[in-house]
Amino acid sequence: MKQSVKFVLLAVLFCAYCATAHGNKRVVRMANGIAVPIADYPYVVTVNVTDSSGQSYYKPGVIITDTQVLTAATVVSRTVNQPAIVSIVIRAGSVYQDQGGFTFPVSNYQKDPLHNSPYGSHDVAVITINGSFSGYANVKPIAMHSTPLPPATNCVALGWDTDVSSNALLRQAAYALSTDADCAASLDGPVPPTVQCAASVTVGFACHDDGGPLVCNGRLYGLLQQWCYSGVVPYVSIPAAETQSYLSPLLVFPASGSATVPRKNYMTCSCQSC
DSSP states (O other): OHHHHHHHHHHHHHHHHHHHHHTOTTOOOEETOEEOOGGGOTTEEEEEEEETTSOEEEEEEEEOSSSEEEEOGGGGOOOTTSOOEEEEEEEESOSBSSSSSEEEEEEEEEEOTTTTSSTTOOOOEEEEESSOOTTOTTOOOOOBOOSOOOTTOEEEEEEEEEOTTSOEEEEEEEEEEOOHHHHHHHHTSOOOTTEEEEEESSSOEEOSOTTOEEEETTEEEEEEOSOOBSSEEEEEETTSHHHHHHHTTTOOOOOTTOOOOOOOOOTTOOSSOO
């Protein structure tokens, strides 16, 4: 009973944080991370969600095929009291969260139907764009891990934080995979089968950057969940059997030799709404 109460309180705090993050485009993300060029991480994108009230928010996503982005299910989830999502736009190829690079309209999105069953599990969604990412500078899919890695494996977490000019720039922080015991202690309860934790090696602090990638040995290993942690952080485990079962039927890979027509380059645009 005590553990159930703790999870209810965690859910209440989670919703409060979610409301704050969705109402503010500039919530602190990857605090104390190191600024990195998009050329080193061409698979990181911004998922710009706009709802029927006119409010919009930015979340990270990861290109996994020439037409698909992976992000957290919380990014595209709405409660009965929240305005409906009216549009989603993907911004790729830019070190900035809200300007530059290339923009792609979204044709559809699908979150794992088992999201939050149990609470905190299956927090993953696939977003499909109109067109293709192929052929654009600093825009490229990342391969995904399909088998688990041992604890203490060194990884890199990616997200955004603002600079002195209030521009949200891509940053990285060093993390290492945690044991199940450390993960359970951080979550104050059982670890869902689709969750893998990682511990901050440096002073990085991930907050509200749900959907942000955890990359181990050059492959996508996890997606940050929405909780705010400065130590052991929960991630959606990409190689988890249940995550793989959800993703496998959805992934679409283009036929070889397919051509794409370049879209407009927005790198010279200085505004934040381009």
